[in-house]
Amino acid sequence: MKHVAVSLSSAIVVLLAGCPSVPPIPGGPATREIANGVVEHSASGMQFPLTCGGFTRAGIRQYDAGGLDVSAAYNLMSPRTPITVTAYVFPSPALRSIGSPKSVVDEARETLARGEFQRCKNEIMQAHSGAQLASESDIPALATGLDQPGYFAKFAYTEIFAGRAGPVESLLYVYCYVGSVWTIEYRITYPAEVDPGAAVNRFLQEFRSTIREPNRLLQATPDAVPPQAGQEARQP
Numbered sequence: 001m002k003h004v005a006v007s008l009s010s011a012i013v014v015l016l017a018g019c020p021s022v023p024p025i026p027g028g029p030a031t032r033e034i035a036n037g038v039v040e041h042s043a044s045g046m047q048f049p050l051t052c053g054g055f056t057r058a059g060i061r062q063y064d065a066g067g068l069d070v071s072a073a074y075n076l077m078s079p080r081t082p083i084t085v086t087a088y089v090f091p092s093p094a095l096r097s098i099g100s101p102k103s104v105v106d107e108a109r110e111t112l113a114r115g116e117f118q119r120c121k122n123e124i125m126q127a128h129s130g131a132q133l134a135s136e137s138d139i140p141a142l143a144t145g146l147d148q149p150g151y152f153a154k155f156a157y158t159e160i161f162a163g164r165a166g167p168v169e170s171l172l173y174v175y176c177y178v179g180s181v182w183t184i185e186y187r188i189t190y191p192a193e194v195d196p197g198a199a200v201n202r203f204l205q206e207f208r209s210t211i212r213e214p215n216r217l218l219q220a221t222p223d224a225v226p227p228q229a230g231q232e233a234r235q236p
Contacts, residue, residue, distance in 0.1 A: 030067025031060055041070050044182050045212035046089045048072035053203035055085055063090075074203070081194050082162035085203055088185040089211075092116060092176045113176035117151040120174050120185060124155055128170075131157040139173070145209035146184065150175035156192065167192035171200070179215035 031039050037050035039060055050057050055074035063069040069090035076083040093112040097105045125131050136153040153172040161168045173186040186204070190196045 030062045030070055039072065040210075041067075041089055043068050044089050044179065044215060045210055046182070046184070047208075047210040048087065049207075053206040054199060055083075055203055058084075076199055081190070081196070081199060083188065083190040083194065083196050083199055085200075086187045087207065088183075088187070090183055090185075092178075092181055092183045094181075095177075109177060113174075114151070116176050116183060117153075117174045120172060121153055124153075124170065124172060124187075128155070128157045128159060131155050131170075134169075141175075142204060142209075144205060144207060145211075146175050146178060148175050148178055161189065161191060164191075169196075171196075173204075178209055179211035179213050181215055182211050184209060184211075 029042055031041055034040050034047070037057075039048045039057075040046070041048075048057060048060065052074060055076050058073040058075050061071045061073070063071070069088075071086050071088040074085040074087070076085075093116055095105070095109055095112060100108075121133065121136075125133070132155065134154040134156050136151070139150050139152045141147050141149050151172075151174045155170045155172070157168055157170070158166065159168050169190060169192050171186070171188040173188075175184045178184050188196065188200055188203075
């Protein structure tokens with residue numbers, strides 16, 4: 001993970017950034033299917049429903065052997081409004097306060113969160129040739145169990161999407177430290193001529209965060225489900 005510079009007052013907070021803020025506990029399979037086709041991420045408790053806001057789940061991916069970094073892809077299968085949403089859950093940059101004042105901890109957390117947002121933006125720029133950042137902003141918490149404010153960015157590029165080449169737009173939403181240790185990231189992609197507003201708002205309002213509180217990182221075990229053979233690297 002990319003290192004982020006912090007101010008001197010915050011340095012003590014992130015000095016042990018490689019260590020979880022609480023001891024790890026034994027882990028298990030990365031995901032499990034529960035009632036009505038819902039798939040739950042074992043480490044965080046995040047649940048991926050089979051359908052959400054008119055979108056249908058297309059698949060679940062795991063990006064690490066320990067099962068801490070997963071995603072679910074959703075499609076809106078409409079000839080007029082082809083839209084894809086990928087919801088990612090993975091650990092936020094580790095933060096340990098070691099007795100620092102709350103103001104110092106908050107400053108360090110915000111610095112690390114902004115660094116994670118920048119990392120996610122860089123992933124998109126590197127994965128899509130010619131991608132341009134159209135806008136970015138801070139955004140408030142969603143009314144769906146996400147009590148943390150987040151970050152938003154919009155990108156434009158040309159690529160083959162939904163079976164045809166043309167201008168594409170992609171939205172990025174990043175919420176760090178959900179349940180203290182997890183990041184929720186949404187990637188939403190659609191043809192530039194499509195107005196995604198109503199469909200995207202409906203999905204974001206219905207897709208609830210079910211991350212457990214308080215939450216702890218699970219330790220990788222031999223039982224953790226490895227990535228599927230030939231599975232591509234995590235690319236937005």
